[in-house]
């Protein structure tokens with residue numbers, strides 16, 4: 001039995017970035033399952049068998065490209081990071097609990113290594129893409145939070161959101177992970193499992209959804225993910241997403257907040 005992710009609208013993003021955003025959208029937050037029950041007493045499979053709403057089968061051109069957020073009126077839309085966002089600051093919280101057989105320092109290094117894996121892979125198709133790992137930076141565009149436990153026997157959860165500040169759309173990413181994703185004694189990810197979780201969740205913060213039938217870091221099956229890290233289909237999807245004008249709706253128009261003002265309308269700005 002394979003554990004499955006669940007995806008649902010996530011409205012709590014704003015707490016990371018405070019008030020005063022000109023626009024902040026709901027983002028899809030996708031939970032990674034805890035590892036399936038195995039020989040070492042790991043977490044039981046998720047009780048939730050439903051298929052994520054954004055699950056896709058990849059095609060050759062655009063990978064598993066799918067809308068990753070909503071416009072203010074609820075219309076599906078695509079957001080991503082841009083060259084103006086580089087280097088993309090990723091605020092990584094230190095783990096309070098180490099991975100199995102590991103130190104906190106080595107656990108932290110594994111999280112960063114998994115994040116850096118995306119940078120190295122993406123630079124082969126988007127040379128301008130650059131990350132900077134920071135600590136305790138509230139304004140960082142991506143936040144990585146360590147949790148003792150994720151709700152519902154998940155080991156991670158991540159998503160992308162957006163705001164408009166100064167007339168410019170900025171994507172904001174976020175994910176959280178746990179080294180001990182369930183309540184049983186001995187339920188603790190080892191470093192390699194943690195890297196798989198972080199790789200998957202960071203894919204969500206980059207704007208990727210799931211793919212049902214892919215060799216992909218974004219396949220939501222834990223068993224498949226054990227054999228798969230970042231692949232060509234992931235990079236095709238990133239390239240297709242990041243080639244779109246940022247804030248493109250699924251109907252082809254720009255998001256409402258990015259359209260020219262009709263006059264008399266006061267533009268709101270972020271704090």
Ligand SMILES: [Zn+2]
Pocket residue numbers: 005030031032200204210220
């Ligand atoms: Zn997921």
